[in-house]
Amino acid sequence: xxxxxxxxxxxxxxxxxxxxxxxxxxxxxxxxxxxxxxxxxxxxxxxxxxxxxxxxxxxxxxxxxxxxxxxxxxxxxxxxxxxxxxxxxxxxxxxxxxxxxxxxxxxxxxxxxxxxxxxxxxxxxxxxxxxxxxxxxxxxxxxxxxxxxxxxxxxxxxxxxxxxxxxxxxxxxxxxxxxxxxxxxxxxxxxxxxxxxxxxxxxxxxxxxxxxxxxxxxxxxxx
Numbered sequence: 301x302x303x304x305x306x307x308x309x310x311x312x313x314x315x316x317x318x319x320x321x322x323x324x325x326x327x328x329x330x331x332x333x334x335x336x337x338x339x340x341x342x343x344x345x346x347x348x349x350x351x352x353x354x355x356x357x358x359x360x361x362x363x364x365x366x367x368x369x370x371x372x373x374x375x376x377x378x379x380x381x382x383x384x385x386x387x388x389x390x391x392x393x394x395x396x397x398x399x400x401x402x403x404x405x406x407x408x409x410x411x412x413x414x415x416x417x418x419x420x421x422x423x424x425x426x427x428x429x430x431x432x433x434x435x436x437x438x439x440x441x442x443x444x445x446x447x448x449x450x451x452x453x454x455x456x457x458x459x460x461x462x463x464x465x466x467x468x469x470x471x472x473x474x475x476x477x478x479x480x481x482x483x484x485x486x487x488x489x490x491x492x493x494x495x496x497x498x499x500x501x502x503x504x505x506x507x508x509x510x511x512x513x514x515x516x517x518x519x520x521x522x523x
Contacts, residue, residue: 303332304488307383309374309391310338314345315473316389316410316480321352323481330488335381337374339393355381361393371399378403387484388442397444405494407442408487410480412472414438414454419447424465424472435459435468437476439483441494450499452492455479455512479512 336349364370388409413423436456443449455475
């Protein structure tokens, strides 16, 4: 089976990148990582990519006068690596319209909330402030609206008594590591694809493959 070439963009520790790399090691996984790219020279995830023998590149945004020039350099690196799809895994940059349009339908992002709730940053603290009972993560195609692209799949976790942003965030992060590789496989096999401004899903995909509720519910006591 020919694997689809994928690039991963990071700005920090790259834990979702590591989850994607682990998944791609399986012989039957439909994607391979051909490049890890960071805009931050000190990003911890670059060291992990090096250890795994994955090609990596640093395109420091501080070396460019404009956001457009930086994104052009990033796009050139992705093209040179032969990437067909791009996973944003903690890439802390707002992408330019030209970049998004160039990679439209091949660009996915992991966001730590159940979109459309809580786009942007500090999602776990904001969820707690609003008193939500269910929180989670979303993988979506990227368009030119911040965290507003078509949703592909989501994973939900309950908000537990005593949670703070750290404990809730850790529980969500565990699900991110499961969800992102799952979604990449769906996209790489064209089970889910971009059409117009929508995520079009193959008719044989079950709801459980797009919406996860991983934590078991308590059993109802017997009468």
